[in-house]
Every structure is written in structure tokens, then in C-alpha cells.
Amino acid sequence: MTAAQPAAPRPRGRPRSTRAQEVIRDAATRLFAERGFSRTSVRDIAAAAGVDPTIVIRHFGSKDALFLQTMSVDEGFRGLTEGPLEDLGRNLLRRLVAHADPAQAEVFAALIGALDRPEVRNYVEQSTERHIVQPLIERLTGADAELRARLVTAQILGLLVAVWALRRPDLTSTPLDDVLDIYARAVQTLIDGTAGNDDRSPERGST
């Protein structure tokens, strides 16, 4: 039709994404998840994808950018705080630990492992903030709701780091249901906020 439009041989499909980009992304996802950031070189990814190392940079800007673009945990974090508040502790752990697919676990471990990269730290920070902390703040009631939401996130983060990143053997070998039941109670303590702030006078107040 219009002559101004440059020759686009593919009217449908994905005009701006090359097939090479997809192959590179697949290889990067696999290798980063397998070996982590520091032990995966751009040349390794390029070799696995069957392309030249420089076009990896040409398409994705940098190794860090490719890492962040492939190692995304947003999908696994979405809709995490939904469901009844009284069972939220258990459901959080169920979705994040028990029902999580191994691929997401590897992605999380890779992100934690590369945490001294400022951009990675920034992403993990804002991803947990957006998908866990903020939704929790809106759901929690009682005193110190925001602080409690952040502390619940810290609890979750600790279990995820211990299980997926540190690969604590005696924690992963235990049947996960037992771990969930016990840990969920501690998480639920902060969700409920039942503990008074002056003394040991717990009031079961689900306001």
C-alpha cells in the first residue's frame, strides 16, 4: 500500500523480533538457570544458540540486561497474596515452595546468586515490593500493617533463600508439608498481628 513503509516481508507474526533473539533467549534462560550468572559467559550462550557472541550484545545490550530479561520471577510472584487472610501464611508457602515448578526455583536462585549486581538487586527489591509487600499492606489490618507486611516478606525471602539458593539439604529432604505447616504458623503470626506490643497478652483480634 503505502510506499513509505519499509519492506516488511512478514505482515503477521512478530515483525520486530528476530528468530535469533528467541534462540538466544532460550539458551540464556537455560544456562543462567543451570550455572548462575558468573559461571555463564556470553560466549557460552552464543555457542549454545549457534550464533556469534557479538550479536548477543547487539540484541540485548549487555550481559546484565540479558540476565534480567530472562531471569524474571514476576510470573511466579503474581497473585500471591490472594485468598482468605486466615490461610494466607500457608497458601503463600504452598505457592512459593511446594507448588513452585523447579524452573522458577532455579531462576530465583540465579537472581539471589547475582545479588551484588546493582541492577539485579534493584530488580529483586522492586519485584518483591510490587508483588508481595504492597499487596500485603493493602490486606493487613491492625497496628504496624506496613511493617508487618515487610517482615512477612522477609520471612518468605528467608525460606526461599534457604531452600532454593542455599540448597539446605536437610530442609529440602524433609517432606515439604511438614515444613509448610510449621513455618506457616510463624508467618501467620505476623499476618494476624495478634501479638500485643506491650506484653505477653495475646489477643486473638482478627479485626
Place this chain on the structure above:
Amino acid sequence: MTAAQPAAPRPRGRPRSTRAQEVIRDAATRLFAERGFSRTSVRDIAAAAGVDPTIVIRHFGSKDALFLQTMSVDEGFRGLTEGPLEDLGRNLLRRLVAHADPAQAEVFAALIGALDRPEVRNYVEQSTERHIVQPLIERLTGADAELRARLVTAQILGLLVAVWALRRPDLTSTPLDDVLDIYARAVQTLIDGTAGNDDRSPERGST
């Protein structure tokens, strides 16, 4: 033993201890804690110490070995689980978060940041195991003592990661006492193990 000789160029007492080693260690400690592992090069450390880069490797074997030798968290973890069991949750957090000196916090953050190095992960794993998990196992009573000890460690780890490694702004800006009081209760839940294991029922009688 020997009288203090300020201008002693060659202390003959220790022929194999070089002063360069000490200078390198100081520079490495400062730079690793400041910028983390990946952003600190051996050449940077050598320049800061005023020595040749090859001496750094010659004396410490490798960059990883130097990192592990300087970024040690054993000192800050020692004797952590002492004190009355009923206040252990609060005391753990006090010693690790409130009373911890900033230097130890930076060291911890550097270790977490380099967690995808197998040797670093191994060290963090066995250090928390030796200084927190094992002493806790021997002190806890009741069912699932070992599992609870590991979960308490996960809770602690989560708070440390959130505060020191992730540098959550809204968590560090809050007065630490409030954080400790609230989080300590959740930790104490696992220490006491008061929660029944059959059904979920909000606790009203805490011991």
C-alpha cells in the same frame, strides 16, 4: 614479649609473615565490603595496598580464597544462641541486627551478593549450620526440634538478607526496636514450638 620497636624494619621473630600480607588483607577487607566481589578486582586491591597484583595471588592463592579469608562472619555469629530460651528470639535479632556493627553487616551483604560462587555458598551454608542451626538443635525441646531450628535460621536469614543485602529502605529507616519486637515474636513461635500440629487454631495461651 619483645619491647615495642616502632622502627623495626625486620622483625626477626617471624620470618614467614610478610607485612604485605597484612596490608593486602586490610585493603581487600575494605574494598570487598564496599563494592562486593564482582566489582572489586585483584588489581584494585593491589593498588590500594600499594603492591604488585601478582603478590596478591601469590600470597592468597586466588581471588576467591582472599575473599573468603577476609569476608568472615564467624566472629559475629559466635555465641549467638546463648541466653535464656524464652527470650532467645529477641536476643538473636538484637545481636544480629541491632547490636551488629556496620562492618559485619557489610561483610554479610558481600557474602550474600557472591552466593553463586560455589565456595562462598558452601561457606555460608556451613557457617550458619555450625553457629546457628546446630546450637539451636541442642537447645530446642519438643517435636521437630531439628526442623524448627532450621526454620528459625531461615527466618533470621530472611531478615538479614532483607535488611543488609537488599537494603530495604523502609525496613532500615524504621526504628529497629519496633522491627525486633514484632519479628522476635514470630521467631519465638518456632523456638517455643507451642503451636499444635493438628489443626490451625489461633493461639491464645502462650505458655
Place this chain on the structure above:
DNA sequence: GTCTATACACCGATAGAC
């Protein structure tokens, strides 16, 4: 324009001369 190859500065680490 998309892709490819040459090239560079830096990295950690080694061998060998003083």
C-alpha cells in the same frame, strides 16, 4: 538493515628473570 567478524581493554592467573 540484519548479521558477522575483527579488535580492544580488562580480568584472574602463571612463568621466569632479577
Place this chain on the structure above:
DNA sequence: GTCTATCGGTGTATAGAC
């Protein structure tokens, strides 16, 4: 022991080929 020279390897920019 300390330095010079150098190795293979890294991430990345750039100039050229289709």
C-alpha cells in the same frame, strides 16, 4: 620475594559483509 611479560578468557564497541 618481588617484578616483567604474558597467557587465555571476559564483556563489549565498531567496522565491514550480505
